[in-house]
Amino acid sequence: MNKVLATPATTTTAEARLSGVFLGAMRSEWTKLSTVRSTMWALSITVVSTVGFGVLLTAIAVSQWDHRSIAEISGFDPLLYSYAGLNVAQLCIGVLGVLVMTSEYANGVIRLTFGATPQRRLLLGAKVLTFSLVVAVVSLISCVTVFFICQAILADRHAGVSITDPGVLRAVLGGAVHLVLVGAIAVGVGAIVRHTAGAVAILFGVLLIVPGLVQLLPAPWNDDITRYLPNSAGAAMSAVVRFPNLLTPPGGFLVLAAYAFATLALASFLLVRRDA
Amino acid sequence: MIEARNLSKRYGTTLAVDDLSFGVEAGQVTGFLGPNGSGKSTTMRMIVALDAPTSGTVTVGGRPYGSLRFPLHEVGALLDANAAHPGRRARNHLNWLADSNRIPRKRVDEVLAIVGLAEAAHRRAGELSLGMGQRLGIAAALLGDPPVLILDEPINGLDPEGILWVRHLLRSLADEGRTVLVSSHLMSEMALTADHLVIIGRGRLLSSGRVADFIERSAGHHVKVMTPDADPLAALLRDKGATVVVDAPQELSVQGLESRDVGILAAGAGLTLYELSTQRASLEDAFMQLTREHAEYRGTTEHAEAST
Numbered sequence: 346m347n348k349v350l351a352t353p354a355t356t357t358t359a360e361a362r363l364s365g366v367f368l369g370a371m372r373s374e375w376t377k378l379s380t381v382r383s384t385m386w387a388l389s390i391t392v393v394s395t396v397g398f399g400v401l402l403t404a405i406a407v408s409q410w411d412h413r414s415i416a417e418i419s420g421f422d423p424l425l426y427s428y429a430g431l432n433v434a435q436l437c438i439g440v441l442g443v444l445v446m447t448s449e450y451a452n453g454v455i456r457l458t459f460g461a462t463p464q465r466r467l468l469l470g471a472k473v474l475t476f477s478l479v480v481a482v483v484s485l486i487s488c489v490t491v492f493f494i495c496q497a498i499l500a501d502r503h504a505g506v507s508i509t510d511p512g513v514l515r516a517v518l519g520g521a522v523h524l525v526l527v528g529a530i531a532v533g534v535g536a537i538v539r540h541t542a543g544a545v546a547i548l549f550g551v552l553l554i555v556p557g558l559v560q561l562l563p564a565p566w567n568d569d570i571t572r573y574l575p576n577s578a579g580a581a582m583s584a585v586v587r588f589p590n591l592l593t594p595p596g597g598f599l600v601l602a603a604y605a606f607a608t609l610a611l612a613s614f615l616l617v618r619r620d621a
Numbered sequence: 622m623i624e625a626r627n628l629s630k631r632y633g634t635t636l637a638v639d640d641l642s643f644g645v646e647a648g649q650v651t652g653f654l655g656p657n658g659s660g661k662s663t664t665m666r667m668i669v670a671l672d673a674p675t676s677g678t679v680t681v682g683g684r685p686y687g688s689l690r691f692p693l694h695e696v697g698a699l700l701d702a703n704a705a706h707p708g709r710r711a712r713n714h715l716n717w718l719a720d721s722n723r724i725p726r727k728r729v730d731e732v733l734a735i736v737g738l739a740e741a742a743h744r745r746a747g748e749l750s751l752g753m754g755q756r757l758g759i760a761a762a763l764l765g766d767p768p769v770l771i772l773d774e775p776i777n778g779l780d781p782e783g784i785l786w787v788r789h790l791l792r793s794l795a796d797e798g799r800t801v802l803v804s805s806h807l808m809s810e811m812a813l814t815a816d817h818l819v820i821i822g823r824g825r826l827l828s829s830g831r832v833a834d835f836i837e838r839s840a841g842h843h844v845k846v847m848t849p850d851a852d853p854l855a856a857l858l859r860d861k862g863a864t865v866v867v868d869a870p871q872e873l874s875v876q877g878l879e880s881r882d883v884g885i886l887a888a889g890a891g892l893t894l895y896e897l898s899t900q901r902a903s904l905e906d907a908f909m910q911l912t913r914e915h916a917e918y919r920g921t922t923e924h925a926e927a928s929t
Contacts, residue, residue: 361690361691362690363690365690365691365723366690366691369691369720369721369722369723370721372720372721373717373718373720373721374717375720376713376716376717376720377706377709377717380709380710380713380716380717381706381708381709382708383708448706449706452703452704452705452706452707453701453703453704453705454704454705454706456666456671456700456701456704457704457718457761458721459670459671460669460671460692460693460698460700461692461693461718461721461722462721463669463670463686463687463688463689463692464690620666620671620672620673621666621671621672
């Protein structure tokens with residue numbers, strides 16, 4: 346048999362800098378994301394549901410206005426219906442984020458990943474950052490698109506707002522940040538639970554079931570707790586009008602970011618401690 | 622190049638690896654042998670820092686694997702041949718690995734050619750046969766052109782041609798001066814492939830040394846003699862210090878003398894021989910011998926044999 350390979354490498358890579366390791370891991374994670382079909386499906390559904398539901402619900406709301414009082418209409422948040430689709434979109438992003446970790450555990454790829462990058466904390470960081478950048482791009486496209494379409498519909502009834510109006514740009518960006526943070530939380534939950542079904546159940550439970558249960562508590566506990574749940578904290582970021590049962594936009598951001606930080610801190614702790 | 626010192630791994634109440642110490646040298650193929658469930662895979666996972674030892678240390682090239690940056694340039698490992706996203710194409714599977722360790726993409730084409738998957742590079746990993754999956758795993762191990770290779774059961778699922786190919790590959794890798802550690806539960810395969818053996822059972826080191834020495838030491842060899850003059854020859858050989866067993870009326874089994882000596886002694890005494898041959902123990906015999914000495918492994922061994 347002919348010589349298989351060149352002579353063994355003599356140069357050591359031990360001196361490679363950690364920043365290089367991090368960038369390598371990010372490139373690798375991007376290659377992983379862009380070479381499976383589920384990514385494109387989940388991201389397409391994210392765009393379609395954000396834009397689709399936003400436009401649909403805005404159009405329905407506008408068609409009902411002939412039966413509403415001026416007072417009802419004037420209290421209307423011009424972005425409320427536009428960003429109704431974010432509730433569906435966050436589930437798509439959530440599943441995709443969970444899969445970033447759990448699919449690797451399911452098919453054994455995690456051992457190759459850790460073998461290639463034994464610096465596990467750094468690896469988790471690279472996974473979260475890469476995924477967050479992808480989510481950020483997709484969310485921004487979705488949120489900006491749905492904003493302009495919905496405002497065009499509202500403008501017909503002289504109820505639209507401009508992107509330059511106070512709080513509007515912040516709300517548009519807030520919708521995108523909401524999805525990015527839910528995605529980061531999902532990656533963390535995936536790393537903690539390591540099984541797709543379990544991680545998705547926990548994530549959906551927190552996003553969908555818990556708010557319903559909390560509403561059953563006696564007032565004022567129900568509203569006091571609800572505003573600190575991830576869902577409401579996220580919704581607060583994309584609101585222009587101040588709702589009494591929601592936090593302020595910066596408050597919503599801080600609460601959701603705290604959830605993401607706590608989840609990822611636990612994930613990083615467990616990732617280093619546990620055998621792969 | 623690989624150095625394990627007092628390595629132990631406990632899962633709950635079971636001790637999967639028990640105070641294991643061994644070294645793996647460069648330039649030869651080292652067979653890592655043991656029945657199924659004897660702790661081979663656990664040990665290999667500890668070498669590449671996937672599992673943390675309960676106690677003890679293991680280093681590759683003098684450094685713990687976990688401290689390596691871009692480790693694919695230093696160690697190539699095949700631990701689980703099925704480890705691939707079934708929907709990802711074979712080339713992309715290698716691409717993401719290459720990207721993580723800053724290995725140029727052209728190297729991906731090289732390793733695909735080496736393992737004979739150039740034609741199948743566009744196929745999804747889930748569509749590959751067991752043997753092709755195994756080749757993809759080997760390609761991943763070769764990606765960083767590493768001086769150390771660790772392969773867990775690399776011939777699983779390969780057809781005879783594939784087995785021959787792996788055997789030649791391991792040989793040429795070792796001849797290039799690389800360190801090659803390859804595990805198997807098939808003694809016969811290791812007899813053909815390995816220069817050196819590390820044998821474990823129930824997580825403990827049973828034997829470590831050259832393949833030839835291992836066979837010699839464990840089972841030894843004997844000289845088979847066919848002769849019409851069995852009784853006088855047996856008496857003569859016993860005088861010279863040999864152990865002689867009469868297997869059949871005209872057949873002797875001699876230990877303690879080489880066939881050359883038996884022939885010279887017989888000729889000197891004018892005794893007729895029909896057949897004179899050295900019977901070497903196979904690695905299988907040697908392994909059975911070794912595990913018999915550790916009686917508690919026998920059940921596990923028989924199970925391993927039955928399941929292959």
